[in-house]
Amino acid sequence: MQNIIISPIEEQDMEQIYALYQEFAIYEQLEDYFSASIEDLRKLIFEEKLLHMMKAELNGEMVGFAAYYYQLVSFPAKKVLYLEDIFVKEEVRGQGIGNLFLAKLEELAKEKDCLKMMWKCLAQNQTSRNFYEHIGAKLDTEWVIYEKYFQ
Numbered sequence: 001m002q003n004i005i006i007s008p009i010e011e012q013d014m015e016q017i018y019a020l021y022q023e024f025a026i027y028e029q030l031e032d033y034f035s036a037s038i039e040d041l042r043k044l045i046f047e048e049k050l051l052h053m054m055k056a057e058l059n060g061e062m063v064g065f066a067a068y069y070y071q072l073v074s075f076p077a078k079k080v081l082y083l084e085d086i087f088v089k090e091e092v093r094g095q096g097i098g099n100l101f102l103a104k105l106e107e108l109a110k111e112k113d114c115l116k117m118m119w120k121c122l123a124q125n126q127t128s129r130n131f132y133e134h135i136g137a138k139l140d141t142e143w144v145i146y147e148k149y150f151q
Helices: 011-027 038-047 097-111 126-134
Strands: 004-008 052-058 061-073 078-088 114-119
Touching (some): 011 052, 011 061, 052 097, 061 097, 061 114
Parallel strands (some): 078 114
Antiparallel strands (some): 004 052, 052 061
16 A cells, blocks of 8 residues: 555645645536635634644645534534545545545544534535445435525
8 A cells, every 4th residue: 555644734735735625626516616715724724723624645745635623513512523525636536545534534533522523425426425325424314404605
């Protein structure tokens, strides 16, 4: 197996992270929706500390990221690790990087006494849906998601 390292990002990684986010937007067919600047992301991560990110490096090259934050579930008074984004460059998929990200996030969630991990996936992204089901994640059919945008 090649040398894959999963670790928290550092501020000097922002240009590479931003480039990966641009690739991710194209992959998700959401390039028109992607409007964040490098500064917007930097502020959320390093100033406000609302978003946390890990990077994957393969033989010294950054090839993916996972972005997450914590939500609360009030009835059991527990945290939930919410995986906002996960992306691995197309040319290195299938090498276990996604599994390594999810294992690291699960370990972190357990350390932080989280009740669970959760995330959304575009309905059209069957490849990712198959992957999530393969690792034991369950589709939540009990909840309906509502959104209200402020523009």
